[in-house]
Amino acid sequence: xxxxxxxxxxxxxxxxxxxxxxxxxxxxxxxxxxxxxxxxxxxxxxxxxxxxxxxxxxxxxxxxxxxxxxxxxxxxxxxxxxxxxxxxxxxxxxxxxxxxxxxxxxxxxxxxxxxxxxxxxxxxxxxxxxxxxxxxxxxxxxxxxxxxxxxxxxxxxxxxxxxxxxxxxxxxxxxxxxxxxxxxxxxxxxxxxxxxxxxxxxxxxxxxxxxxxxxxxxxxxxxxxxxxxxxxxxxxxxxxxxxxxxxxxxxxxxxxxxxxxxxxxxxxxxxxxxxxxxxxxxxxxxxxxxxxxxxxxxxxxxxxxxxxxxxxxxxxxxxxxxxxxxxxxxxxxxxxxxxxxxxxxxxxxxxxxx
Amino acid sequence: xxxxxxxxxxxxxxxxxxxxxxxxxxxxxxxxxxxxxxxxxxxxxxxxxxxxxxxxxxxxxxxxxxxxxxxxxxxxxxxxxxxxxxxxxxxxxxxxxxxxxxxxxxxxxxxxxxxxxxxxxxxxxxxxxxxxxxxxxxxxxxxxxxxxxxxxxxxxxxxxxxxxxxxxxxxxxxxxxxxxxxxxxxxxxxxxxxxxxxxxxxxxxxxxxxxxxxxxxxxxxxxxxxxxxxxxxxxxxxxxxxxxxxxxxxxxxxxxxxxxxxxxxxxxxxxxxxxxxxxxxxxxxxxxxxxxxxxxxxxx
Numbered sequence: 001x002x003x004x005x006x007x008x009x010x011x012x013x014x015x016x017x018x019x020x021x022x023x024x025x026x027x028x029x030x031x032x033x034x035x036x037x038x039x040x041x042x043x044x045x046x047x048x049x050x051x052x053x054x055x056x057x058x059x060x061x062x063x064x065x066x067x068x069x070x071x072x073x074x075x076x077x078x079x080x081x082x083x084x085x086x087x088x089x090x091x092x093x094x095x096x097x098x099x100x101x102x103x104x105x106x107x108x109x110x111x112x113x114x115x116x117x118x119x120x121x122x123x124x125x126x127x128x129x130x131x132x133x134x135x136x137x138x139x140x141x142x143x144x145x146x147x148x149x150x151x152x153x154x155x156x157x158x159x160x161x162x163x164x165x166x167x168x169x170x171x172x173x174x175x176x177x178x179x180x181x182x183x184x185x186x187x188x189x190x191x192x193x194x195x196x197x198x199x200x201x202x203x204x205x206x207x208x209x210x211x212x213x214x215x216x217x218x219x220x221x222x223x224x225x226x227x228x229x230x231x232x233x234x235x236x237x238x239x240x241x242x243x244x245x246x247x248x249x250x251x252x253x254x255x256x257x258x259x260x261x262x263x264x265x266x267x268x269x270x271x272x273x274x275x276x277x278x279x280x281x282x283x284x285x286x287x288x289x290x291x292x293x294x295x296x297x298x299x300x301x302x303x304x305x306x307x308x309x310x311x312x313x314x315x316x317x318x319x320x321x322x323x324x325x326x327x328x329x330x331x332x333x334x335x336x337x338x339x340x341x342x343x344x345x346x347x348x349x350x351x352x353x354x
Numbered sequence: 355x356x357x358x359x360x361x362x363x364x365x366x367x368x369x370x371x372x373x374x375x376x377x378x379x380x381x382x383x384x385x386x387x388x389x390x391x392x393x394x395x396x397x398x399x400x401x402x403x404x405x406x407x408x409x410x411x412x413x414x415x416x417x418x419x420x421x422x423x424x425x426x427x428x429x430x431x432x433x434x435x436x437x438x439x440x441x442x443x444x445x446x447x448x449x450x451x452x453x454x455x456x457x458x459x460x461x462x463x464x465x466x467x468x469x470x471x472x473x474x475x476x477x478x479x480x481x482x483x484x485x486x487x488x489x490x491x492x493x494x495x496x497x498x499x500x501x502x503x504x505x506x507x508x509x510x511x512x513x514x515x516x517x518x519x520x521x522x523x524x525x526x527x528x529x530x531x532x533x534x535x536x537x538x539x540x541x542x543x544x545x546x547x548x549x550x551x552x553x554x555x556x557x558x559x560x561x562x563x564x565x566x567x568x569x570x571x572x573x574x575x576x577x578x579x580x581x582x583x584x585x586x587x588x589x590x591x592x593x594x595x596x597x598x599x600x601x602x603x604x605x606x607x608x609x610x611x612x613x614x615x616x617x618x619x620x621x622x623x624x625x626x627x628x629x630x631x632x633x634x635x636x637x638x639x640x641x642x643x644x645x646x647x648x649x650x651x652x653x654x
Contacts, residue, residue: 267536293477294536297507300514301541304548307649309518316514320471320479331475331502331534 036066044094099127119160153341179218186210222257256329401610443499454601461605473508474501585643624650
């Protein structure tokens with residue numbers, strides 16, 4: 001199956017429950033729904049490989065029919081008190097993960113990044129439709145929120161920017177003030193603006209708006225301030241960026257965010273010609289992460305431009321000579337805070353086991 | 355293989371009274387002022403041998419200079435191989451880099467040191483500058499693909515550790531777009547003009563855009579301008595199979611370069627000084643760095 005385009009992906013997400021109504025009696029005895037439910041139960045029971053294979057063998061005609069039948073059962077619950085609620089009866093969180101896992105098999109991550117990435121496709125859309133349904137029930141609402149977040153972050157990580165934004169925004173339609181989703185969407189717009197030549201100003205504007213909302217929802221999160229500071233910097237709002245980075249430097253803040261705030265402040269000061277302040281900021285970053293590659297090279301660069309060739313060489317050499325350096329927080333930052341996507345999805349997947 | 359015009363070299367270094375390059379220092383100061391400029395001359399991609407100092411016309415900030423050829427045999431070169439070892443380093447590319455490394459090593463003189471820096475999102479020495487060719491060969495053979503690509507930071511690191519007392523040739527291989535650097539092209543330009551190192555970029559033409567409207571165009575590279583600023587150039591192979599040809603051309607230039615020596619008149623003023631080098635006669639192409647930087651003592 002060819003992967004859906006980003007725009008098609010977004011449109012489908014806008015219409016999460018868009019299957020035709022089916023009479024309840026038909027739904028209950030339909031062979032296609034029985035097959036689908038059997039696959040869900042196998043996945044939830046731990047037979048994941050088998051379930052994923054069987055799902056892959058089902059035609060989209062069958063899958064869409066089963067989904068329509070299932071939705072009709074959900075609708076009928078309101079008017080039929082004796083009818084079983086499929087949301088309670090079926091392992092629907094497992095269904096969401098099943099579809100997401102099948103999508104990964106259909107669109108595997110490509111490490112040869114010279115190729116266009118394989119972006120989320122139709123199975124991922126179905127997973128989000130299931131999540132949309134789960135969000136209507138208090139007991140599964142948090143699962144749905146985290147699924148939207150994990151799926152959006154996975155798309156970010158894979159540089160599928162339209163899909164990342166569409167997924168995050170579909171989540172925000174259900175959880176409008178969620179700081180995690182707002183950060184994910186804001187960071188996606190930020191990354192998108194880095195990758196393209198066109199619409200950059202518009203994308204940065206969208207990034208800033210979402211990150212400001214994320215900050216309003218959770219003012220204590222330094223990571224959000226770091227992202228917002230970088231966006232403001234790219235918008236040419238240097239003093240706002242500086243103030244935002246400085247506000248991220250608070251006691252108790254996440255060490256990675258603190259390191260980045262100092263490193264970015266150093267880079268900003270350096271670009272503004274404030275050499276001494278730049279060097280001081282890079283040293284502060286290195287006090288947090290002594291083998292921090294970005295800060296050490298930022299320091300080397302600042303020293304070099306001051307004419308301190310020896311100091312620059314020493315700072316760079318220290319980085320080059322270090323073995324088994326921990327991953328610089330800048331790397332995760334540039335992946336737009338999405339490095340934890342697979343961990344989050346793993347956690348959700350494990351939670352679905354019956 | 356798309357091999358554009360010529361290659362070459364340029365390092366501008368000012369030294370004391372001695373002509374020996376190893377004793378030179380990389381900046382002008384009030385009491386010393388001997389400059390060296392690496393030059394490569396080619397005619398339709400072929401090196402032009404047998405030139406003399408009086409064949410060259412060199413202008414420093416528009417002022418003609420009296421130049422002579424320096425004896426390059428007495429000038430060791432430090433070569434820094436800065437190789438991309440990110441996820442995109444396929445087996446085919448690794449094999450090509452090993453061949454390329456051996457080609458370069460064979461083209462060097464015994465006095466020339468070679469160091470290897472590998473970069474992905476992690477930048478590290480695989481071999482510090484050494485005369486031990488086997489160690490360098492093994493370092494290149496140990497390249498393993500992993501991680502993202504911090505090409506700007508890697509080049510900045512190489513320029514920072516380049517021997518400030520001598521001539522450094524940086525050969526940067528990357529086949530990917532930067533996605534993990536703190537520094538960017540603006541920073542690298544500033545670093546390049548302050549360095550005496552000469553930078554060659556070797557890359558493979560991309561088969562397709564990573565994302566729509568990607569910043570990188572197939573026939574250019576953001577680092578191309580920086581390489582040319584230092585007197586080097588970008589070598590863009592149209593396939594991995596042709597990568598070794600690019601390295602072969604670079605190696606060939608080692609043996610056919612000129613080093614011009616001159617003494618700038620007066621005390622150099624801080625800042626950027628534009629250099630122009632051309633032949634007095636003929637239409638051969640001259641490649642040299644486009645200028646040099648004199649630091650402002652008051653800034654430190």
